[in-house]
Amino acid sequence: MPQTLMRTALYQTHLGLKARLVPFAGWEMPVQYTGILAESRAVRTKGGIFDVSHMGRIYISGPEATDLLDWIQTGNIGTLREGRARYSLVCNEEGGILDDTVTYRLAEDRYLLICNAANRDTIVSWIGRWRNERYPQTTINDVTLDTVMIAVQGPAVAVIVDGLCPQQPSSLRFFASTEGAVAERKAFIGRTGYTGEDGFELVLDAADGPQIWQTLMDHEMAPCGLGARDVLRLEAGLALHGNDMDSTTSPLEAGLDRFVRLEKEFAGADALRHQQETGLKRKLVGLFVEGRSIPRHDHPLRAQGQVVGRVTSGGYSPTLDRNIAMGYVQPQWADPGQSLQVDIRGRLTEALVTTLPFYTRKRD
Template sequence: MTETTTVPTQRFTALYGIHAELGASFTDFGGWQMPLKYGSELAEHRAVRSTAGLFDLSHMGEIQVHGPRAGAFLDHALVGKLSAVAVGRAKYSLICAEDGGIIDDLIVYRLGEDEYLVVPNAGNAATVASELSTRLAGFTGIEADGVTLTDVSAQTSLIAVQGPNAEAIVRAVVPAEQAQAVTDLRYYAAVRVTAAGVPVLLARTGYTGEDGFELFLANDDAAGLWAALRTAGEDQGLVPCGLAARDSLRLEAGMPLFGNELSRERTPFAAGLGGIVALTSKEDEFVGRTALQAAKDAGEGVTSGRRLVGLKGLGRRSARSHYAVLQDGAQVGEVTSGQPSPTLGYPVAMAYVDVALAEPGTRLDVDLRGKAEPFEVVALPFYRRAQ
């Protein structure tokens, strides 16, 4: 009998050919071949902080939720109260398991009275789509109310423009009569516009700590919009950026990454996200409510267990994921993400540490391959842009 090995299928965004022409180095991310960097990841990082960066985020998922009780269904399926989100606005939320563990973090846009768009992470897109379908089947009265789920991830591209010059660049690719709509768009809000001659859902969100926009559109239109944005950004310092810069930017901004800071083994309370769990504002049951209430009552992340914190390096060496956090030689935590901060000039990390040691100013060590390196607990985020 011959054994066969299943080789995961690689996936490519509609912009893959353009990235290759630009000389990008690629990496696998959630089964997608994504640009890691085009040249210097440090230069890409600094461009986003000082001018603007252009990102292909088409590996992210997009799930449409329609129907008269779409908001009520999302209240049941997610930890937040999505029915209270105003039309045109967005909300950061989580989908948790019955035991309270985090399945994914995501952004939900309310595009109409009965229309929502759920955007999960790339590696979890299929899992979230499946989980929502399962929860829809068990939602009381759902068939009569006609709520439907449509996974449009495979047909949708997502391009982001991030940085101080992002607004000027996006304004340059929309019709003159829509330019003010770009300027007026609030943070965590979305509006439908025409960009480079094609219909786009424009959102003012991001993962870098800078002002920025994300543009959802059909795959067939992605190359044209990418080219138009690059042209508009020629005198604005716009540069294409890969996942390496995106990771260092989000770390400086203290933003969690699923698989690092967030996982099935963690609840929102340990991750410092208890505030987005609507235990008091939602009267009806939602998936994971009992376990999450128990975790809150037990003081998880506040008086018991471990809490996610920021660590500032007091030396020159950087901590990395899974390195042990120490106090007097005993392990008291674990690093989830860490690297040198290009903006701040010193090493930064996020880590779960015992709650008794989570106060800013606490001195701890990280085991860097057998040598204890000093760090100090600091409040997140490490970097906050000037308003």
């Protein structure tokens, strides 16, 4: 049913840049400005900026905030140091993935949680439920609509962001954050991203969004849309919730074991420990796909004449100049080097299981 789409504080900016806007998770968002491949290349070679204001930004604070987060997160939050961040999953009690999140610990009792746009209501309700049931001394403040979030990503961005911030964000380690200013506007600055490149994610007051966006463009950062973001995250082997995982897949199936602490108690832990003992029915794999026709979501994966899985994400990689995909297969077909076939609209195309990520940036 048609419903009113939300718009970020950068909506007018996108219109001015002649972006192509599409509905995405209840928001009207830019999918591209100049072109998906050109924008992807800009991020790999220099730098790009993304309006990611549709993503959920939720402050969680209070004496029981750490315990609450440790209960809903698969990763360890109590051991997270102030100024550091952790990628982690939020699972339902069956061990299915409700969302993947980044949790920044800002102070002993104060956190910023970033969740996917499509799951913001689910996550806010989930946190609210556990606050009411178990951790009442917790304050939840969803600031998504009052702020903007701009991802600044690429090999050249550290120098540029340093020039705009007295905090010298290039001194932050990957998955570290600080609260400071960008171009004299109050900002949260995290050294995080979803592209496989170095970069930052900035959270600013909504009113400051357009000016900071323009400032970054003045420093030759290319505006990039959701299309490039999808290409880049796929190259970096980063799963997308709603595509590569959902509430019916577990973090173990999705190959995210390293973000799950089965030795601690959290919602879904029992189910995941049980799954660990009894074995997985499917595993997420990376695939190099021959030919030029693009493997896409839901295309069947075949071996020995049988369907053994499905593609969940696929695309052309401009960085590698070949087609790549992720998908779930039965575990006996999941080893790197395994040869499979993708059924691309009736055409069987050779695919080779490979380790993720497809692309890793060079680090100095």
